[in-house]
Amino acid sequence: MELNETMAAVVTGGASGLGAATARALAAKGVKVALFDMNAEKGEALAAEIGGVFCKVNVTSDEDVDAGFEKARAAHGQERILVNCAGIGNAIKTASRSKEDGSVKHFPISAFDFVIQVNLVGTFRCIAKSAAGMLTLDPLDDSGARGAIVNTASVAAEDGQIGQAAYSASKAGVVGMTLPIARDLSRDGIRVNTILPGIFDTPLLAAAPQNVRDALGASVPFPQRLGQPDEYAKLALCMIETDYFNGEDVRLDGAIRMSPR
Template identity: 45%
Template sequence: MQINGSAALVTGAASGLGAATAALLAQQGARVYGLDLEAALQNMGTPPSNVTLLPTDVTREEPVQAALDRIRADGVPLRLAVNCAGIAPSARVLGRRGPHSLELFQTVVDVNLVGTFNVLRLAAAAIAEAEPDENGQRGLIVSTASIAAFEGQVGQAAYTASKAGVVGLTLVAARDLADHGIRVMTIAPGIVDTPMMAGFSDEVRTNLAGGVPFPKRLADPAEYARLVAILAEHDYLNGETVRMDGALRMAPR
Protein backbone atom coordinates (compact mmCIF):
# COMPACT_ATOMS: atom_id res chain seq x y z
CA MET A 1 0.00 0.00 0.00
CA GLN A 2 1.33 3.41 -0.96
CA ILE A 3 1.57 5.94 1.88
CA ASN A 4 2.79 8.74 -0.38
CA GLY A 5 -0.11 10.77 -1.76
CA SER A 6 -2.71 9.28 0.60
CA ALA A 7 -4.43 10.69 3.66
CA ALA A 8 -3.70 9.16 7.05
CA LEU A 9 -5.65 9.60 10.28
CA VAL A 10 -3.76 9.23 13.58
CA THR A 11 -5.42 9.43 16.99
CA GLY A 12 -3.55 10.40 20.14
CA ALA A 13 -1.42 12.59 17.90
CA ALA A 14 -0.43 15.19 20.48
CA SER A 15 2.32 13.10 22.06
CA GLY A 16 4.08 9.76 22.31
CA LEU A 17 3.25 7.04 19.78
CA GLY A 18 0.70 9.15 17.94
CA ALA A 19 2.98 12.16 17.51
CA ALA A 20 5.86 10.00 16.26
CA THR A 21 3.57 8.18 13.83
CA ALA A 22 2.04 11.37 12.47
CA ALA A 23 5.49 12.87 11.90
CA LEU A 24 6.88 9.81 10.10
CA LEU A 25 3.86 9.36 7.85
CA ALA A 26 4.06 13.04 6.88
CA GLN A 27 7.75 12.58 6.05
CA GLN A 28 6.79 9.69 3.80
CA GLY A 29 4.39 11.82 1.80
CA ALA A 30 1.05 11.26 3.50
CA ARG A 31 -1.32 14.08 4.29
CA VAL A 32 -1.79 13.42 7.99
CA TYR A 33 -4.74 14.38 10.17
CA GLY A 34 -3.85 14.16 13.85
CA LEU A 35 -6.71 13.74 16.31
CA ASP A 36 -6.50 14.37 20.04
CA LEU A 37 -8.32 16.14 22.84
CA GLU A 38 -8.26 19.93 22.53
CA ALA A 39 -6.34 20.38 25.79
CA ALA A 40 -3.65 17.96 24.62
CA LEU A 41 -3.28 19.72 21.28
CA GLN A 42 -2.91 23.08 23.01
CA ASN A 43 0.02 21.77 25.04
CA MET A 44 2.04 20.59 22.06
CA GLY A 45 4.25 22.72 19.86
CA THR A 46 3.93 23.46 16.17
CA PRO A 47 2.97 20.29 14.29
CA PRO A 48 5.24 18.94 11.55
CA SER A 49 4.66 20.06 8.01
CA ASN A 50 1.78 18.27 6.32
CA VAL A 51 0.09 17.41 9.65
CA THR A 52 -3.33 18.92 10.35
CA LEU A 53 -4.46 18.78 13.97
CA LEU A 54 -8.15 18.31 14.75
CA PRO A 55 -9.52 18.41 18.31
CA THR A 56 -11.50 15.20 18.72
CA ASP A 57 -12.85 12.96 21.45
CA VAL A 58 -12.49 9.45 20.00
CA THR A 59 -15.22 8.08 22.26
CA ARG A 60 -17.88 10.20 20.54
CA GLU A 61 -19.29 9.60 17.07
CA GLU A 62 -19.91 13.20 15.99
CA PRO A 63 -16.36 14.64 16.29
CA VAL A 64 -14.75 11.58 14.69
CA GLN A 65 -17.20 11.74 11.80
CA ALA A 66 -16.55 15.49 11.49
CA ALA A 67 -12.82 14.80 11.17
CA LEU A 68 -13.48 12.22 8.45
CA ASP A 69 -15.78 14.66 6.67
CA ARG A 70 -12.92 17.20 6.73
CA ILE A 71 -10.58 14.65 5.15
CA ARG A 72 -13.15 13.86 2.48
CA ALA A 73 -13.68 17.56 1.75
CA ASP A 74 -9.92 18.05 1.29
CA GLY A 75 -10.06 15.55 -1.56
CA VAL A 76 -7.24 13.19 -0.57
CA PRO A 77 -8.26 9.51 -0.32
CA LEU A 78 -8.03 8.10 3.21
CA ARG A 79 -6.10 4.83 3.14
CA LEU A 80 -4.59 4.57 6.61
CA ALA A 81 -5.98 5.03 10.11
CA VAL A 82 -3.87 4.51 13.25
CA ASN A 83 -5.42 4.25 16.72
CA CYS A 84 -2.94 5.53 19.33
CA ALA A 85 -5.27 7.29 21.76
CA GLY A 86 -5.34 5.65 25.18
CA ILE A 87 -5.03 6.01 28.93
CA ALA A 88 -3.40 3.80 31.58
CA PRO A 89 -4.47 4.53 35.17
CA SER A 90 -3.62 1.95 37.81
CA ALA A 91 -5.90 0.40 40.43
CA ARG A 92 -6.23 -3.02 42.04
CA VAL A 93 -9.44 -5.03 41.90
CA LEU A 94 -9.45 -4.79 45.69
CA GLY A 95 -7.15 -2.18 47.18
CA ARG A 96 -6.63 -0.41 50.48
CA ARG A 97 -9.54 1.91 49.77
CA GLY A 98 -11.90 -0.87 48.74
CA PRO A 99 -13.04 -2.32 45.40
CA HIS A 100 -11.86 -0.97 42.07
CA SER A 101 -13.87 2.07 40.98
CA LEU A 102 -16.47 0.98 38.46
CA GLU A 103 -16.43 4.46 36.93
CA LEU A 104 -12.67 4.27 36.39
CA PHE A 105 -12.96 0.83 34.80
CA GLN A 106 -15.69 2.06 32.45
CA THR A 107 -13.66 5.14 31.53
CA VAL A 108 -10.57 3.12 30.61
CA VAL A 109 -12.58 0.68 28.52
CA ASP A 110 -14.45 3.57 26.91
CA VAL A 111 -11.28 5.33 25.78
CA ASN A 112 -9.06 2.37 24.94
CA LEU A 113 -11.55 -0.10 23.48
CA VAL A 114 -14.75 1.75 22.58
CA GLY A 115 -12.75 4.71 21.24
CA THR A 116 -10.63 2.36 19.13
CA PHE A 117 -13.73 0.65 17.73
CA ASN A 118 -15.44 3.97 17.08
CA VAL A 119 -12.55 5.20 14.95
CA LEU A 120 -12.11 1.80 13.30
CA ARG A 121 -15.72 1.52 12.16
CA LEU A 122 -16.03 5.11 10.90
CA ALA A 123 -12.59 5.12 9.27
CA ALA A 124 -13.44 1.82 7.54
CA ALA A 125 -16.49 3.43 5.96
CA ALA A 126 -14.33 6.30 4.69
CA ILE A 127 -11.52 4.06 3.42
CA ALA A 128 -14.07 1.90 1.59
CA GLU A 129 -14.80 4.91 -0.63
CA ALA A 130 -11.23 4.90 -2.02
CA GLU A 131 -10.40 3.31 -5.35
CA PRO A 132 -8.83 -0.14 -4.90
CA ASP A 133 -5.34 -0.89 -6.17
CA GLU A 134 -4.55 -3.66 -8.63
CA ASN A 135 -4.93 -6.23 -5.84
CA GLY A 136 -8.25 -4.88 -4.62
CA GLN A 137 -6.75 -3.21 -1.54
CA ARG A 138 -8.15 0.08 -0.31
CA GLY A 139 -6.34 0.63 2.96
CA LEU A 140 -5.21 -0.38 6.42
CA ILE A 141 -6.33 0.27 10.00
CA VAL A 142 -3.75 -0.16 12.77
CA SER A 143 -4.77 -0.28 16.43
CA THR A 144 -2.63 -0.17 19.56
CA ALA A 145 -2.88 -2.83 22.25
CA SER A 146 -0.16 -3.60 24.80
CA ILE A 147 1.73 -6.62 26.07
CA ALA A 148 -0.49 -6.09 29.12
CA ALA A 149 -3.22 -7.66 26.99
CA PHE A 150 -1.33 -10.94 27.47
CA GLU A 151 0.52 -10.46 30.79
CA GLY A 152 -1.31 -7.84 32.79
CA GLN A 153 0.41 -6.81 36.00
CA VAL A 154 -0.95 -5.99 39.44
CA GLY A 155 -3.12 -2.88 39.19
CA GLN A 156 -3.80 -3.22 35.46
CA ALA A 157 -7.26 -4.81 35.50
CA ALA A 158 -8.96 -2.06 33.51
CA TYR A 159 -6.04 -1.43 31.17
CA THR A 160 -5.51 -5.13 30.49
CA ALA A 161 -9.20 -5.75 29.84
CA SER A 162 -9.38 -2.84 27.41
CA LYS A 163 -6.24 -3.85 25.50
CA ALA A 164 -7.24 -7.52 25.40
CA GLY A 165 -10.45 -6.32 23.79
CA VAL A 166 -8.43 -4.55 21.09
CA VAL A 167 -6.51 -7.76 20.42
CA GLY A 168 -9.74 -9.76 20.22
CA LEU A 169 -11.28 -7.24 17.85
CA THR A 170 -8.42 -7.45 15.35
CA LEU A 171 -9.14 -10.71 13.54
CA VAL A 172 -12.91 -10.21 13.53
CA ALA A 173 -12.54 -6.72 12.06
CA ALA A 174 -10.11 -8.02 9.43
CA ARG A 175 -12.62 -10.67 8.41
CA ASP A 176 -15.51 -8.19 8.39
CA LEU A 177 -13.59 -5.73 6.22
CA ALA A 178 -11.95 -8.22 3.84
CA ASP A 179 -14.67 -7.78 1.21
CA HIS A 180 -13.89 -4.05 1.21
CA GLY A 181 -10.16 -4.55 0.64
CA ILE A 182 -9.25 -3.16 4.09
CA ARG A 183 -6.61 -4.82 6.25
CA VAL A 184 -6.64 -4.61 10.06
CA MET A 185 -3.55 -4.98 12.24
CA THR A 186 -2.69 -4.33 15.89
CA ILE A 187 0.62 -3.48 17.54
CA ALA A 188 1.22 -4.53 21.15
CA PRO A 189 4.12 -2.41 22.46
CA GLY A 190 6.16 -3.25 25.51
CA ILE A 191 7.70 -0.46 27.61
CA VAL A 192 8.01 2.62 25.42
CA ASP A 193 9.79 5.84 26.35
CA THR A 194 6.73 8.06 26.03
CA PRO A 195 5.88 11.21 28.06
CA MET A 196 4.06 8.87 30.44
CA MET A 197 7.49 7.56 31.49
CA ALA A 198 8.92 11.03 32.10
CA GLY A 199 7.76 11.06 35.72
CA PHE A 200 9.82 8.01 36.64
CA SER A 201 13.28 8.36 38.16
CA ASP A 202 16.40 7.29 36.27
CA GLU A 203 16.72 4.34 38.64
CA VAL A 204 13.22 3.11 37.87
CA ARG A 205 13.74 3.58 34.14
CA THR A 206 17.02 1.67 34.31
CA ASN A 207 15.36 -1.19 36.17
CA LEU A 208 12.55 -1.34 33.62
CA ALA A 209 15.02 -1.40 30.75
CA GLY A 210 17.06 -4.11 32.49
CA GLY A 211 14.06 -6.42 32.46
CA VAL A 212 13.93 -6.46 28.66
CA PRO A 213 15.83 -9.51 27.29
CA PHE A 214 17.21 -7.64 24.25
CA PRO A 215 17.79 -4.91 23.46
CA LYS A 216 18.06 -3.85 27.11
CA ARG A 217 16.42 -0.46 26.78
CA LEU A 218 13.05 1.16 26.50
CA ALA A 219 11.49 1.27 23.05
CA ASP A 220 11.40 4.57 21.22
CA PRO A 221 8.10 5.96 19.85
CA ALA A 222 9.85 6.28 16.48
CA GLU A 223 10.18 2.48 16.42
CA TYR A 224 6.43 2.15 16.76
CA ALA A 225 6.00 4.61 13.90
CA ARG A 226 8.39 2.62 11.71
CA LEU A 227 6.43 -0.54 12.43
CA VAL A 228 3.23 1.19 11.27
CA ALA A 229 4.98 2.07 8.01
CA ILE A 230 6.21 -1.51 7.62
CA LEU A 231 2.68 -2.87 8.13
CA ALA A 232 1.41 -0.46 5.50
CA GLU A 233 3.99 -1.65 2.99
CA HIS A 234 3.51 -5.38 3.67
CA ASP A 235 0.20 -6.18 1.99
CA TYR A 236 -0.01 -9.79 3.21
CA LEU A 237 -0.09 -8.92 6.89
CA ASN A 238 -3.69 -8.93 8.07
CA GLY A 239 -5.72 -9.83 11.15
CA GLU A 240 -2.72 -10.16 13.44
CA THR A 241 -1.29 -8.57 16.59
CA VAL A 242 2.46 -7.88 16.47
CA ARG A 243 4.35 -7.61 19.76
CA MET A 244 7.02 -4.89 19.85
CA ASP A 245 8.63 -5.67 23.19
CA GLY A 246 12.23 -6.94 22.93
CA ALA A 247 10.98 -10.41 24.00
CA LEU A 248 9.74 -9.01 27.32
CA ARG A 249 7.21 -11.07 29.27
CA MET A 250 5.82 -9.09 32.18
CA ALA A 251 6.10 -10.43 35.73
CA PRO A 252 3.09 -10.16 38.08
CA ARG A 253 4.43 -6.85 39.44
Protein backbone atom coordinates in the same frame (compact mmCIF):
# COMPACT_ATOMS: atom_id res chain seq x y z
CA MET B 1 0.49 -0.28 -0.42
CA GLU B 2 2.93 2.32 -1.67
CA LEU B 3 2.97 5.42 0.52
CA ASN B 4 3.11 8.71 -1.34
CA GLU B 5 1.69 12.23 -1.62
CA THR B 6 -1.63 10.96 -3.01
CA MET B 7 -2.42 9.25 0.32
CA ALA B 8 -4.17 10.61 3.38
CA ALA B 9 -3.93 9.25 6.91
CA VAL B 10 -5.53 9.80 10.31
CA VAL B 11 -3.52 9.14 13.47
CA THR B 12 -5.43 9.15 16.76
CA GLY B 13 -3.43 10.13 19.83
CA GLY B 14 -1.23 11.79 17.24
CA ALA B 15 0.02 14.77 19.22
CA SER B 16 2.70 12.91 21.19
CA GLY B 17 4.43 9.61 21.85
CA LEU B 18 3.78 6.69 19.52
CA GLY B 19 1.20 8.60 17.51
CA ALA B 20 3.48 11.58 16.90
CA ALA B 21 6.33 9.32 15.77
CA THR B 22 4.00 7.55 13.36
CA ALA B 23 2.63 10.83 12.04
CA ARG B 24 6.16 12.06 11.34
CA ALA B 25 7.09 8.79 9.61
CA LEU B 26 4.00 8.91 7.39
CA ALA B 27 4.60 12.57 6.53
CA ALA B 28 8.21 11.76 5.60
CA LYS B 29 6.78 9.44 2.94
CA GLY B 30 4.66 12.29 1.55
CA VAL B 31 1.41 11.17 3.18
CA LYS B 32 -1.01 13.93 4.24
CA VAL B 33 -1.64 13.39 7.95
CA ALA B 34 -4.50 14.46 10.20
CA LEU B 35 -3.91 14.28 13.95
CA PHE B 36 -6.76 13.41 16.34
CA ASP B 37 -5.93 14.37 19.92
CA MET B 38 -7.18 16.28 22.96
CA ASN B 39 -3.97 18.31 23.37
CA ALA B 40 -4.47 21.25 21.03
CA GLU B 41 -1.15 22.94 21.82
CA LYS B 42 0.98 19.91 20.96
CA GLY B 43 -1.32 18.85 18.13
CA GLU B 44 -1.27 22.21 16.37
CA ALA B 45 2.52 22.43 16.72
CA LEU B 46 3.09 18.99 15.22
CA ALA B 47 0.58 19.60 12.43
CA ALA B 48 2.49 22.75 11.50
CA GLU B 49 5.78 20.84 11.60
CA ILE B 50 4.65 18.07 9.24
CA GLY B 51 2.25 20.05 7.05
CA GLY B 52 -0.77 18.23 8.45
CA VAL B 53 -4.02 19.20 10.10
CA PHE B 54 -5.00 18.99 13.77
CA CYS B 55 -8.47 17.92 14.88
CA LYS B 56 -9.40 18.16 18.55
CA VAL B 57 -11.12 14.82 19.09
CA ASN B 58 -12.29 12.87 22.12
CA VAL B 59 -12.55 9.30 20.81
CA THR B 60 -15.36 8.51 23.29
CA SER B 61 -17.64 10.98 21.48
CA ASP B 62 -19.46 10.13 18.24
CA GLU B 63 -19.86 13.84 17.53
CA ASP B 64 -16.16 14.59 18.03
CA VAL B 65 -15.03 11.68 15.88
CA ASP B 66 -17.48 12.57 13.11
CA ALA B 67 -16.33 16.20 13.18
CA GLY B 68 -12.70 15.11 13.17
CA PHE B 69 -13.11 12.94 10.09
CA GLU B 70 -15.09 15.69 8.38
CA LYS B 71 -12.31 18.23 8.99
CA ALA B 72 -9.56 15.78 8.00
CA ARG B 73 -11.31 14.79 4.79
CA ALA B 74 -12.08 18.40 3.86
CA ALA B 75 -8.36 19.13 4.10
CA HIS B 76 -6.84 15.97 2.63
CA GLY B 77 -9.58 13.83 1.11
CA GLN B 78 -10.72 10.40 2.26
CA GLU B 79 -8.01 8.64 4.26
CA ARG B 80 -6.69 5.25 3.20
CA ILE B 81 -4.73 4.87 6.44
CA LEU B 82 -5.86 4.90 10.07
CA VAL B 83 -3.46 4.42 12.98
CA ASN B 84 -5.10 4.21 16.41
CA CYS B 85 -2.75 5.36 19.19
CA ALA B 86 -5.21 7.18 21.49
CA GLY B 87 -5.32 5.53 24.90
CA ILE B 88 -5.20 5.92 28.67
CA GLY B 89 -4.40 3.74 31.67
CA ASN B 90 -4.81 3.51 35.41
CA ALA B 91 -3.55 1.32 38.24
CA ILE B 92 -6.25 0.23 40.69
CA LYS B 93 -6.64 -3.16 42.36
CA THR B 94 -9.90 -5.02 41.85
CA ALA B 95 -10.45 -4.93 45.62
CA SER B 96 -8.08 -3.95 48.41
CA ARG B 97 -7.76 -3.44 52.15
CA SER B 98 -6.37 -0.23 53.65
CA LYS B 99 -3.10 -0.68 55.59
CA GLU B 100 -4.11 2.23 57.83
CA ASP B 101 -7.57 1.29 59.07
CA GLY B 102 -8.34 -2.09 57.47
CA SER B 103 -11.23 -0.70 55.44
CA VAL B 104 -12.07 -2.43 52.16
CA LYS B 105 -12.76 -0.81 48.82
CA HIS B 106 -13.23 -2.01 45.24
CA PHE B 107 -12.25 -0.72 41.81
CA PRO B 108 -14.72 2.10 40.97
CA ILE B 109 -16.82 0.80 38.11
CA SER B 110 -16.92 4.24 36.49
CA ALA B 111 -13.10 4.26 36.35
CA PHE B 112 -13.06 0.78 34.81
CA ASP B 113 -15.68 1.80 32.24
CA PHE B 114 -13.80 4.97 31.27
CA VAL B 115 -10.67 3.02 30.30
CA ILE B 116 -12.78 0.60 28.26
CA GLN B 117 -14.58 3.47 26.55
CA VAL B 118 -11.35 5.20 25.50
CA ASN B 119 -9.09 2.27 24.67
CA LEU B 120 -11.52 -0.29 23.27
CA VAL B 121 -14.76 1.42 22.23
CA GLY B 122 -12.88 4.53 21.08
CA THR B 123 -10.62 2.42 18.89
CA PHE B 124 -13.57 0.55 17.39
CA ARG B 125 -15.48 3.81 16.83
CA CYS B 126 -12.62 5.21 14.77
CA ILE B 127 -12.14 1.94 12.87
CA ALA B 128 -15.81 1.65 11.92
CA LYS B 129 -16.14 5.26 10.77
CA SER B 130 -12.85 5.25 8.89
CA ALA B 131 -13.57 1.92 7.20
CA ALA B 132 -16.97 3.18 6.05
CA GLY B 133 -15.18 6.07 4.36
CA MET B 134 -12.58 3.79 2.81
CA LEU B 135 -15.37 1.75 1.22
CA THR B 136 -16.22 4.76 -0.96
CA LEU B 137 -12.75 4.72 -2.56
CA ASP B 138 -11.75 2.97 -5.74
CA PRO B 139 -9.26 0.12 -5.29
CA LEU B 140 -5.60 0.99 -5.63
CA ASP B 141 -4.81 -1.99 -7.83
CA ASP B 142 -6.12 -5.24 -9.29
CA SER B 143 -5.98 -6.93 -5.87
CA GLY B 144 -8.77 -4.65 -4.66
CA ALA B 145 -6.68 -2.96 -1.94
CA ARG B 146 -8.36 0.12 -0.49
CA GLY B 147 -6.74 0.87 2.85
CA ALA B 148 -4.94 -0.22 5.99
CA ILE B 149 -5.63 0.15 9.71
CA VAL B 150 -3.14 -0.25 12.56
CA ASN B 151 -4.27 -0.42 16.18
CA THR B 152 -2.32 -0.12 19.43
CA ALA B 153 -2.82 -2.69 22.17
CA SER B 154 -0.16 -3.50 24.79
CA VAL B 155 1.78 -6.44 26.17
CA ALA B 156 -0.60 -5.98 29.12
CA ALA B 157 -3.22 -7.61 26.91
CA GLU B 158 -1.36 -10.88 27.50
CA ASP B 159 0.50 -10.41 30.80
CA GLY B 160 -1.14 -7.58 32.70
CA GLN B 161 0.28 -6.55 36.06
CA ILE B 162 -1.31 -5.95 39.46
CA GLY B 163 -3.75 -3.05 39.19
CA GLN B 164 -4.11 -3.34 35.42
CA ALA B 165 -7.46 -5.10 35.19
CA ALA B 166 -9.14 -2.29 33.24
CA TYR B 167 -6.14 -1.51 31.06
CA SER B 168 -5.46 -5.16 30.28
CA ALA B 169 -9.11 -5.85 29.51
CA SER B 170 -9.28 -2.89 27.15
CA LYS B 171 -6.12 -3.87 25.30
CA ALA B 172 -7.07 -7.55 25.18
CA GLY B 173 -10.31 -6.40 23.57
CA VAL B 174 -8.34 -4.60 20.85
CA VAL B 175 -6.36 -7.77 20.21
CA GLY B 176 -9.50 -9.89 20.23
CA MET B 177 -11.34 -7.78 17.67
CA THR B 178 -8.43 -7.48 15.22
CA LEU B 179 -9.00 -10.73 13.32
CA PRO B 180 -12.81 -10.49 13.11
CA ILE B 181 -12.58 -6.90 11.83
CA ALA B 182 -9.90 -7.92 9.31
CA ARG B 183 -12.28 -10.65 8.14
CA ASP B 184 -15.23 -8.22 8.05
CA LEU B 185 -13.32 -5.87 5.76
CA SER B 186 -11.34 -8.39 3.73
CA ARG B 187 -13.62 -8.48 0.70
CA ASP B 188 -13.32 -4.72 0.40
CA GLY B 189 -9.53 -4.69 0.53
CA ILE B 190 -9.04 -3.07 3.93
CA ARG B 191 -6.37 -4.67 6.12
CA VAL B 192 -6.28 -4.53 9.93
CA ASN B 193 -3.34 -5.24 12.25
CA THR B 194 -2.45 -4.50 15.87
CA ILE B 195 0.83 -3.73 17.65
CA LEU B 196 1.38 -4.73 21.29
CA PRO B 197 4.11 -2.39 22.57
CA GLY B 198 6.17 -3.20 25.63
CA ILE B 199 7.78 -0.52 27.80
CA PHE B 200 8.25 2.53 25.59
CA ASP B 201 9.83 5.91 26.21
CA THR B 202 6.66 7.98 25.89
CA PRO B 203 5.31 11.00 27.79
CA LEU B 204 3.78 8.54 30.28
CA LEU B 205 7.29 7.70 31.51
CA ALA B 206 8.90 11.09 30.91
CA ALA B 207 8.24 12.27 34.47
CA ALA B 208 9.56 9.09 36.10
CA PRO B 209 12.85 9.36 38.03
CA GLN B 210 15.90 8.27 36.06
CA ASN B 211 16.52 5.31 38.38
CA VAL B 212 13.00 4.05 37.66
CA ARG B 213 13.50 4.47 33.91
CA ASP B 214 16.84 2.67 34.13
CA ALA B 215 15.29 -0.21 36.08
CA LEU B 216 12.48 -0.56 33.57
CA GLY B 217 14.95 -0.63 30.69
CA ALA B 218 17.12 -3.21 32.46
CA SER B 219 14.10 -5.51 32.82
CA VAL B 220 13.96 -5.97 29.04
CA PRO B 221 15.90 -9.06 27.87
CA PHE B 222 17.33 -7.40 24.75
CA PRO B 223 17.97 -4.68 23.97
CA GLN B 224 18.05 -3.63 27.63
CA ARG B 225 16.42 -0.25 27.26
CA LEU B 226 13.06 1.39 26.77
CA GLY B 227 11.49 1.10 23.34
CA GLN B 228 11.68 4.20 21.16
CA PRO B 229 8.55 5.67 19.50
CA ASP B 230 10.24 5.60 16.08
CA GLU B 231 10.55 1.80 16.44
CA TYR B 232 6.78 1.60 16.83
CA ALA B 233 6.41 3.84 13.78
CA LYS B 234 8.65 1.57 11.70
CA LEU B 235 6.49 -1.46 12.50
CA ALA B 236 3.29 0.50 11.84
CA LEU B 237 4.59 1.52 8.40
CA CYS B 238 5.69 -2.06 7.70
CA MET B 239 2.15 -3.25 8.44
CA ILE B 240 0.71 -0.57 6.16
CA GLU B 241 3.12 -1.08 3.27
CA THR B 242 3.18 -4.91 3.29
CA ASP B 243 0.05 -6.13 1.52
CA TYR B 244 0.18 -9.65 2.97
CA PHE B 245 0.25 -8.32 6.54
CA ASN B 246 -3.34 -8.75 7.71
CA GLY B 247 -5.24 -9.86 10.80
CA GLU B 248 -2.09 -9.99 12.96
CA ASP B 249 -1.29 -9.00 16.55
CA VAL B 250 2.44 -8.43 16.99
CA ARG B 251 4.38 -7.82 20.20
CA LEU B 252 7.09 -5.16 20.02
CA ASP B 253 8.74 -5.58 23.40
CA GLY B 254 12.39 -6.74 23.38
CA ALA B 255 11.18 -10.20 24.52
CA ILE B 256 9.88 -8.93 27.87
CA ARG B 257 7.22 -10.85 29.77
CA MET B 258 5.78 -8.66 32.48
CA SER B 259 6.09 -9.71 36.13
CA PRO B 260 3.04 -9.49 38.44
CA ARG B 261 4.17 -6.06 39.67
